[in-house]
Amino acid sequence: MATSGSHPERLVPSSLPTDSSSLRFVAQSKLLNLEKSLMAPGTSFPMGQNLRGAFHRSSSFLLQQLVHQELGEDTEEYEEEDFEDLGEEEEESSESSESEMVNLEEHSDGILREEAVAEALHQLGRSGSGTEQVYLNLTLSGCELIDISILCGYIHLQKLDLSVNNIEDLSCVGNMPYLLELNASHNKLTTFFNFKPPKNLRKVDFSYNQISEMSDLSAYQALTKLILDCNQIKEITGLEQCNNLTHLSLAQNKITEINGLYTLPIKILCLSNNQIEKITGLEELRVLQNVDLSHNQISSLQGLENHDLLEIINLEDNKISELSEIEYIEQLPLLRVLNLLKNPLQEKPEYWQFVIFMLLRLTELDQKKIKVEDKVSAVNKYDPPPEVVATQDHLTHVVNSVMQPQRIFDSTLPSLDAPYPMLILAGPQACGKRELAHRLCRQFSTYFRYGPCHTTRPPYFGEGDRVDYHFISQEVFDEMLSMGKFILTFNYGNHNYGLSRDTVEGIARDGLASCIHMEIEGMRSLKYSYFEPRYILVVPMNKKKYEGHLRRKGLFSRSEIEFAVSRVDHYIKVNQEMPGYFDAVINADDLDAAYHNLSQLVREYLGLTEETSKTLAPTTDIKVLHQKLEDYSGRRDTSDSFELLESTDRNYFTKLWPKISAKKSSVEVQSVERRYQTARQSLMERTPLDHTLLFQRGSVPIPTASNLHYFTGLEQTASFDLYEDVKLPFQKLLEKRDSVAIRSSLPSPSPRKMTLHTAEDTHPRSRAASQDQTSTLKDKYAWHTREIKKLITTSHPSSNTKPTLPPIPQGRKWASA
Numbered sequence: 150m151a152t153s154g155s156h157p158e159r160l161v162p163s164s165l166p167t168d169s170s171s172l173r174f175v176a177q178s179k180l181l182n183l184e185k186s187l188m189a190p191g192t193s194f195p196m197g198q199n200l201r202g203a204f205h206r207s208s209s210f211l212l213q214q215l216v217h218q219e220l221g222e223d224t225e226e227y228e229e230e231d232f233e234d235l236g237e238e239e240e241e242s243s244e245s246s247e248s249e250m251v252n253l254e255e256h257s258d259g260i261l262r263e264e265a266v267a268e269a270l271h272q273l274g275r276s277g278s279g280t281e282q283v284y285l286n287l288t289l290s291g292c293e294l295i296d297i298s299i300l301c302g303y304i305h306l307q308k309l310d311l312s313v314n315n316i317e318d319l320s321c322v323g324n325m326p327y328l329l330e331l332n333a334s335h336n337k338l339t340t341f342f343n344f345k346p347p348k349n350l351r352k353v354d355f356s357y358n359q360i361s362e363m364s365d366l367s368a369y370q371a372l373t374k375l376i377l378d379c380n381q382i383k384e385i386t387g388l389e390q391c392n393n394l395t396h397l398s399l400a401q402n403k404i405t406e407i408n409g410l411y412t413l414p415i416k417i418l419c420l421s422n423n424q425i426e427k428i429t430g431l432e433e434l435r436v437l438q439n440v441d442l443s444h445n446q447i448s449s450l451q452g453l454e455n456h457d458l459l460e461i462i463n464l465e466d467n468k469i470s471e472l473s474e475i476e477y478i479e480q481l482p483l484l485r486v487l488n489l490l491k492n493p494l495q496e497k498p499e500y501w502q503f504v505i506f507m508l509l510r511l512t513e514l515d516q517k518k519i520k521v522e523d524k525v526s527a528v529n530k531y532d533p534p535p536e537v538v539a540t541q542d543h544l545t546h547v548v549n550s551v552m553q554p555q556r557i558f559d560s561t562l563p564s565l566d567a568p569y570p571m572l573i574l575a576g577p578q579a580c581g582k583r584e585l586a587h588r589l590c591r592q593f594s595t596y597f598r599y600g601p602c603h604t605t606r607p608p609y610f611g612e613g614d615r616v617d618y619h620f621i622s623q624e625v626f627d628e629m630l631s632m633g634k635f636i637l638t639f640n641y642g643n644h645n646y647g648l649s650r651d652t653v654e655g656i657a658r659d660g661l662a663s664c665i666h667m668e669i670e671g672m673r674s675l676k677y678s679y680f681e682p683r684y685i686l687v688v689p690m691n692k693k694k695y696e697g698h699l700r701r702k703g704l705f706s707r708s709e710i711e712f713a714v715s716r717v718d719h720y721i722k723v724n725q726e727m728p729g730y731f732d733a734v735i736n737a738d739d740l741d742a743a744y745h746n747l748s749q750l751v752r753e754y755l756g757l758t759e760e761t762s763k764t765l766a767p768t769t770d771i772k773v774l775h776q777k778l779e780d781y782s783g784r785r786d787t788s789d790s791f792e793l794l795e796s797t798d799r800n801y802f803t804k805l806w807p808k809i810s811a812k813k814s815s816v817e818v819q820s821v822e823r824r825y826q827t828a829r830q831s832l833m834e835r836t837p838l839d840h841t842l843l844f845q846r847g848s849v850p851i852p853t854a855s856n857l858h859y860f861t862g863l864e865q866t867a868s869f870d871l872y873e874d875v876k877l878p879f880q881k882l883l884e885k886r887d888s889v890a891i892r893s894s895l896p897s898p899s900p901r902k903m904t905l906h907t908a909e910d911t912h913p914r915s916r917a918a919s920q921d922q923t924s925t926l927k928d929k930y931a932w933h934t935r936e937i938k939k940l941i942t943t944s945h946p947s948s949n950t951k952p953t954l955p956p957i958p959q960g961r962k963w964a965s966a
């Protein structure tokens with residue numbers, strides 16, 4: 150058995166060395182190895198421990214143990230005793246170990262001898278040729294070796310650790326053809342690979358030496374890992390043939406420029422603590438995964454942009470100052486860890502959130518784990534989802550308006566179930582919704598008025614101030630915003646738009662419903678408010694035609710047109726993915742047809758017959774419209790119409806059901822009562838005469854009987870029998886409603902007041918009497934639903950003089966999309 154070719158007899162020592170100098174040498178070597186492993190960067194110690202003292206204690210103890218072991222003494226006994234005494238003799242042992250070390254050092258001449266080699270050999274295995282059993286590994290770390298020429302004979306070695314010595318010459322390695330790994334770190338090497346290349350040498354560590362120059366390594370093609378940290382190297386050279394090199398480390402050298410890396414398959418590259426100013430020369434490193442460029446002079450991330458496999462980037466302590474630099478690594482799909490500590494851009498207040506937003510794939514930034522909350526708040530800040538934008542918009546206006554003196558709004562109706570009627574036409578820019586709104590308000594002028602929004606955009610030719618928009622300056626807009634004047638705002642094409650409270654209130658004051666057009670963003674914000682408008686989506690289905698229309702208008706740039714057209718799909722998607730988000734959909738491809746559908750829809754929910762609609766203001770296409778309407782009416786039977794309205798009711802009830810049926814606590818009941826009372830008082834005190842005209846002005850058409858259930862009045866006092874848990878509050882409210890002097894406070898009903906809805910259902914109590922106790926739970930539920938429906942569609946007492954705009958039917962029948 151042999152490890153050394155020249156000294157076969159020494160390969161597996163038959164007996165232990167007995168001379169004390171060898172023993173001490175080996176013991177010292179083992180101790181230093183231990184020290185090294187303890188002090189290794191990866192070794193962790195419990196915080197707050199006295200490392201030095203502890204190490205000396207244990208090293209002294211181990212030293213003694215090793216010596217005893219080598220001398221064949223009974224160590225077990227010794228071990229126990231010594232561990233007991235360890236605490237007590239802390240000082241003593243520390244001192245003795247130090248003196249022993251000094252002695253050892255004194256005896257070491259730096260020449261490696263066979264005895265020491267024999268002791269440091271380990272890992273028995275097959276030789277490279279496969280014919281012999283040999284020791285494969287040799288560890289002589291921290292032995293203060295200078296001369297290791299004896300190793301020339303150890304030809305079978307595969308792993309050689311010579312770290313932490315004083316070696317200057319490694320030529321003996323040339324005699325180790327099977328060597329795979331060489332660790333010669335922490336030595337005094339000045340030359341670079343000055344030995345005959347072992348064919349399969351894969352891992353070499355020459356860190357902490359005095360190498361100043363890299364030379365040609367084309368003979369070392371098997372190299373996969375090359376560590377050259379802490380040397381004097383100024384330039385990366387000689388690696389072009391190292392086609393297997395995956396890990397290269399040149400930290401703490403004198404490199405000023407990255408080059409000489411060609412197309413090497415490097416995955417891990419460490420160039421920290423150099424004098425690099427630019428990230429260049431990495432272009433061809435296609436498989437780079439981990440790059441450490443910390444402690445350099447780098448000011449830009451340019452050069453990292455095309456490394457699709459990059460996962461870890463360390464750029465700590467550099468000169469990166471601009472947040473825009475992040476764009477260079479924005480597209481790296483696998484980037485997980487980034488360190489930008491000690492860079493000037495850290496001082497930017499938005500740094501942390503911005504970087505997280507730009508690199509949402511990161512799991513760690515600046516050595517801190519990124520939490521999900523961090524990512525959510527970063528996204529909400531830089532690219533908030535539409536719901537968040539709408540919420541923030543709504544929040545802003547609520548807060549700003551709450552800070553102003555409070556008053557009862559003209560749009561405030563006396564009960565929750567009688568919301569102020571608003572009609573919103575939503576759709577992409579210039580799809581014709583504004584024109585539709587104007588036409589509708591002209592024709593149904595006794596019901597609706599167009600609500601012009603405020604905008605900072607300048608008027609187009611032919612647009613009238615206060616007719617189409619309130620055209621205002623940015624300063625005025627900002628002022629209005631801070632004064633809480635808006636219900637919602639929206640920015641489109643760098644212009645601000647806002648629906649002002651005064652616009653709506655002005656229309657409500659005149660007893661009319663508001664008809665407003667806007668984009669979906671405004672609608673989202675409005676949905677957070679207490680208003681409950683009906684939303685009609687007006688959308689061009691033929692995008693080509695729409696694009697042509699936009700172009701012909703001559704008002705928009707190419708990108709504006711593209712943007713507007715792209716939003717068509719967005720609208721359609723929202724409508725498909727959120728059924729019920731819009732109450733109806735109207736195809737805007739043909740504006741006349743769209744208007745026909747719209748007016749038909751409005752007429753239907755206003756409960757107008759063709760006869761009554763003739764009394765409405767004429768519109769340009771009113772004749773055609775009437776003809777179409779007649780055709781349409783002919784086609785639809787009453788049951789169809791009833792079904793449509795029933796379905797509308799159902800939707801409306803479904804929405805309101807939870808509100809009504811939820812069991813209220815006594816505090817809530819009291820609160821509701823208080824609010825009712827306050828509202829009534831306010832109305833009694835200041836209800837102007839024209840308020841009784843709400844939603845009607847001029848000649849008022851009589852609604853058809855089939856739609857009467859939408860209109861109700863004072864005389865109809867809905868008595869109902871809710872389940873016990875919800876009965877009391879509502880009964881109380883109704884009693885209160887009847888008893889409050891609101892009847893007397895309001896003007897007497899108009900002679901043309903709406904015919905009241907007379908529900909066929911009788912009072913449950915009388916029905917119960919006639920039907921004995923036979924009503925099933927099902928009956929009760931059916932009745933209950935009807936009564937709730939009645940309750941919902943029943944307007945407040947004051948509504949006997951004005952019909953409340955009923956719910957707009959859902960889009961089922963009207964969706965022309």
Ligand SMILES: Nc1ncnc2c1ncn2[C@@H]1O[C@H](COP(=O)(O)OP(=O)(O)OP(=O)(O)O)[C@@H](O)[C@H]1O
Nearest residue numbers: 578579580581582583602639646647648667668671
């Ligand atoms: N307060 C608002 N909130 C949200 N969107 C609004 C608001 N006011 C106007 N908009 C919408 O902003 C978009 C841009 O307005 P602009 O005046 O440029 O278009 P437009 O010619 O009025 O479009 P259209 O004829 O379809 O109404 C339009 O779709 C408009 O409906």
